Amino acid sequence: MSEPICIGVLGLGNVGAGVLEVLDRNADVLTQRTGKRLVVKTVLVHDLHKKRSVSLGSATLTVNAEDILNDPDIRIVVEVMGGEQPAYDYICAALRAGKYVVTANKEVVSKHKKTFFELARKHHTDIYFEASVGGGIPIIRSLKVGYAANQVKAFYGILNGTTNYILTQISEKNQSFEVALKTAQELGFAEADPTMDVSGLDTAYKLSILAAVALKSEVQVSDISYEGIEKVTLHDIRHAREMGYAIKLLAIGQQTGRGGISLRVHPTMIPLSHPLAHVRNELNALFMVGDMVGEAMLLGRGAGSLPTGSAVVSDIVDIVFDMAYEEPKRTQRNLEPHYEGAVLVDAGTVASQFYIRLWVADAPGTLAKLAAILGEWDISISKMMQQSVKNEVAELIIVTHSVLEKKMRQALSQIETLPEVKDIASLLHVGLDEGGL
């Protein structure tokens, strides 16, 4: 047996403990696969004396990152601290020292991927980040290797387990948003402060990483239009179900066919005949369309200690295969060799079907007025249903044919001024449109 591969781990929270547990429990399998022993030498923690439930084996704990970053024995640095700083500084230092980096940190990868790719290239090393999107699902590896022969035309991801759990519970158990969120928190699927998940920001970070891998485009979250699930009600989910749809929070990336790309995050009504409609509870999935392979989907656990640990360790395995070779001949197979600024298409210029739920006066002529305004904006109606009447106010559901979002919003702002319209309660995208393809 040749000498072991030494690994340093920055952070020993939920994910860090998962990495150690995977390396420990499947040590023999990993040695059979790679021909090497994978040994965690040093782990960076906040508190040396805190009781740990995970077995540390021969690893040493430290509170000084330099004990890992400056240790020439450590060839692979695993960053599982989360957040932008000090993760950013540590990753840069590791790459500058020629070490391989594996990270599970969506925020730091989303914000600084371009810098990391450049640093890694310069220092003949590589950075892997499978665990930063879709937890245990090998989404990034599949896009880079399994679908390497394809140009990705579009992808649609359910990338946040918390929101998907909440939407599933609302749908299947007729719960309110508040009750479903509370259950998710009790089960550990949602944070005490769920804003980052519920608002769509978490999904937007992951979308920007997939834009790099699938569309070879550098995009920051600040350039992505995102919308969360705060406004999705039990009401909408029930209506959707009756019409044959499930509501999911999607990260969408598309080549628009005009040299640009469209990126957005929003709740979407997905037909029940589509496999994404059946991704339940905390599961994540990515559905994609490749120009050669056609439609494809990956599904699995998007979070959790062991699934995320599994993704981190699979990155380590990939690295170990390449480490046999001397720099600078090393292939850096995970880097994006052709990575550019993106021409982002404005979300308003993307066509979609829409679902509108509104409360209107239950009086003759109201429907005619609504239909007239939609007609003026060239918006044709696929379905119109009056659901219930309360105190002379009727609940109306309209599903349109495909229309530019911009036009839809302009028509709605005109409809809003009608005295007969009491409230526009919901506006949702319907179906997986092809974004101009």
Place this chain on the structure above:
Amino acid sequence: MSEPICIGVLGLGNVGAGVLEVLDRNADVLTQRTGKRLVVKTVLVHDLHKKRSVSLGSATLTVNAEDILNDPDIRIVVEVMGGEQPAYDYICAALRAGKYVVTANKEVVSKHKKTFFELARKHHTDIYFEASVGGGIPIIRSLKVGYAANQVKAFYGILNGTTNYILTQISEKNQSFEVALKTAQELGFAEADPTMDVSGLDTAYKLSILAAVALKSEVQVSDISYEGIEKVTLHDIRHAREMGYAIKLLAIGQQTGRGGISLRVHPTMIPLSHPLAHVRNELNALFMVGDMVGEAMLLGRGAGSLPTGSAVVSDIVDIVFDMAYEEPKRTQRNLEPHYEGAVLVDAGTVASQFYIRLWVADAPGTLAKLAAILGEWDISISKMMQQSVKNEVAELIIVTHSVLEKKMRQALSQIETLPEVKDIASLLHVGLDEGGL
């Protein structure tokens, strides 16, 4: 730009044409990804003068395999002829010459994988076969790399597009088996002679390949118990649907927890809450349970010229990354370093729920007699439904709780002898049991 990577292609049927088309249409993307130009130098065909619809570029056609196997410029040999011979001889010759081999041929890989692994190891080269299972879906790559940190506890695959198309059409359009088969043939999803697909043999070949990759076990098709979809009727599919199930032909592999593995192919009733139940028409999928990552699924096109070509070319990309290195330092990352004979558990010793449909005399006491026999064999009943009565014969559906298949069959052979029992029309496995885990 460094010198091109020369590829030889054995066979120019449907898949061979797909390989050439993918390499041609995405040539620029592939060069960006690998830093190399990928050039098809020579293609083996039966008939030099046949008109070809695919662009051959600079490739030369030949009828002599030696023009490829003995050409030192050709580093990668793509075998897309299908069938056992002469594919076997050509692959052996290519490996002996130190060439990398990529094959889409399930039969030859299933039968000779052990020989191929040994030859490749000896000659410091490697053999890739992503396209042999699940067409364009990166099933093998995911098991080897994306889930490298896991031991696979069980997997369930829909690996034959023809049968899945037929089952979907029967279910969704209330078609008979014969009509659905005819449509599949007209659409090119089924062969003129569909026996290999419909009987489950095609699926069994693929199962034996997955046994090697996922369970590290050498198994031949002759050791796998397989059953096709010939006996599945519109009747059964409708009953299943009413009870909340879809019927799919599954390839099943499980670690039995007694050091053995269970492998089998049979139609299975899958609950509609499970994502495999929604894999429609010609799509394929693999659902797997890893000890670290938990449940995961891959879905996509399991056949067709371009999807299969996409898988072959993704293998080529992976090889090109490794070719930069000199033998014998090359990593041979696709080989199974720890590959053994398997302890196969007899199918009868695996527990499952069962669905039984039978015709019985519509007379008092019949149900009591049936229930008594099931009781004698310790088989408890989950559901019993009388469907219809015709000429004093009633159609009866029984769904059991989990029971060993052996016991189920013994009970049925006793039930068959009752004078009240006219016919045992169907026996189907229900649910994704955990095979003794």
